[in-house]
Amino acid sequence: MAAGIIDGKAVAARVRATLKGEVAAFYAATGIQPGLATVLVGGDPASEVYVASKRKSSVAAGMADLHQHLAEDTSQAEVEELLRALAADPAVSGILLQLPVPAHLDAAALIDLIPFEKDVDGLTTMSVGLLAQNKPGLRPCTPSGVLELLDAYDVPIEGANVVVIGRSELVGRPVAQLLVNRNATVTIAHSRTRNLAEVCRGADIVVAAAGVKGLITADHIKPGATVIDVGIHRGPDGLSGDVDFGAVAEVAGLITPVPGGVGPMTIAMLLSNTLRAAELQYALALR
Ligand code: NAP
Numbered sequence: 001m002a003a004g005i006i007d008g009k010a011v012a013a014r015v016r017a018t019l020k021g022e023v024a025a026f027y028a029a030t031g032i033q034p035g036l037a038t039v040l041v042g043g044d045p046a047s048e049v050y051v052a053s054k055r056k057s058s059v060a061a062g063m064a065d066l067h068q069h070l071a072e073d074t075s076q077a078e079v080e081e082l083l084r085a086l087a088a089d090p091a092v093s094g095i096l097l098q099l100p101v102p103a104h105l106d107a108a109a110l111i112d113l114i115p116f117e118k119d120v121d122g123l124t125t126m127s128v129g130l131l132a133q134n135k136p137g138l139r140p141c142t143p144s145g146v147l148e149l150l151d152a153y154d155v156p157i158e159g160a161n162v163v164v165i166g167r168s169e170l171v172g173r174p175v176a177q178l179l180v181n182r183n184a185t186v187t188i189a190h191s192r193t194r195n196l197a198e199v200c201r202g203a204d205i206v207v208a209a210a211g212v213k214g215l216i217t218a219d220h221i222k223p224g225a226t227v228i229d230v231g232i233h234r235g236p237d238g239l240s241g242d243v244d245f246g247a248v249a250e251v252a253g254l255i256t257p258v259p260g261g262v263g264p265m266t267i268a269m270l271l272s273n274t275l276r277a278a279e280l281q282y283a284l285a286l287r
Contacts (some may be wrong), residue, residue, distance in 0.1 A: 002252045003227075003250075005249075005255060005257060006153055006256045008071050008149060008261040009264045011268075012264035015148065015265075015269070015272060016268050019271050019272055020060075024225035026275065026278065027062070032060070032093075032278060033062045033063065033064050034094070034275050035278075036058040037067065037068060037092045037095050037096070038054055038055055039083070039096065039098065040067070040068070040069050040098045041079060041102055041105065042071070042072035046098070054270060057267050058271060060122050061271045066155075068086070070082065074153070076104075076110075083097070085218070086118075087118060093120075093275075093278035094274040094278075095114045095120065096120050097110055097269070098168045110122050117280070117281050119137075119220045120270055121141065121270075121273075122144075122273070123140060123170070123244070127140075130212075136271045138276060138277060138280075139174065140170065142171055142175075142265070142266045143171060145262055145266050145268065146207060147182070150226070155280075157179060157182040159184070160185065160205055161185050161187075162184045162205040163199055163202070163203040164176045164188050165207065165210045165216070166230070167188050167190045173188070176188050187203070196220065200220035203225055205227075205273075206220065208227070208230060212231070212242055213241075213242065214242070215242045216244065218244070218247040222251075223251050224253040225251075227243055227255045229245070229256050229257075229261055233241070238259075239258055240258055241258030264269075
């Protein structure tokens, strides 16, 4: 194998350790303990696991766990009432509405009730606009994790040719915008892109976020390129990604494994966002 491995577990552990110190320092300086309100509607088993992990990690970082669990049949009006209360509560630094919500709820309308200074998922229309305009704000967690990994391994971003595969609101679009804001030359590929392999072969950095197992093969990669695999697929042999890891690792310069690459970064960046949210609210209150 030629490629160096980007160790997301190690980078995430470093981010979390640094953050723990920053949370303690912020608390000592302001008397404010950052608090994360995860909001789970219903009992989707995967969502319960994700939320439990976010709560545990926030407590480990020294933050307050302000979790809210609502029944599956909670009405739109009742969820809206809770989100408005959390938005107004000064003990709540960050609000995270766990997705997907039950089908009878309007997720987009609920997300937009989260004020931008508490939007730790970075998914509200306001936060998306702030990112598009390259103005300060809270950025989506997985895309921020991708940038953090590139920086941790000193991968040059400015001027680099980057292909992002995927244009979802959750991953593809925000990753592309974060990279453009860092002066990369970015191509966004998607399901209608013609000759994906040829498009990717021009890239110094490939970010695969298509949700198609093994889509990216050695044929897509320029020798020495950096390959970031955001995809997660559960199979009989465990987790795998959008990248054919074994073959691509023979060609790439650096590559993220699945598991142990991008995945661990998502919660680390959520915690980071929760502290940034608390700092932002403190600064706004001083104005
Ligand atoms: P998504 O909403 O399904 O979006 C997939 C995107 O990929 C779409 O823009 C789609 O194009 C494009 N696409 C699909 N098939 C393609 C193909 N054959 N060639 C090129 N582009 C193709 O998925 P997502 O939410 O962005 O998630 C993407 C993957 O990342 C999933 O595997 C998900 O599980 C994983 N993920 C991981 C983390 C983490 O923490 N590591 C976090 C979030 C998501 P169109 O727009 O044309 O349909």
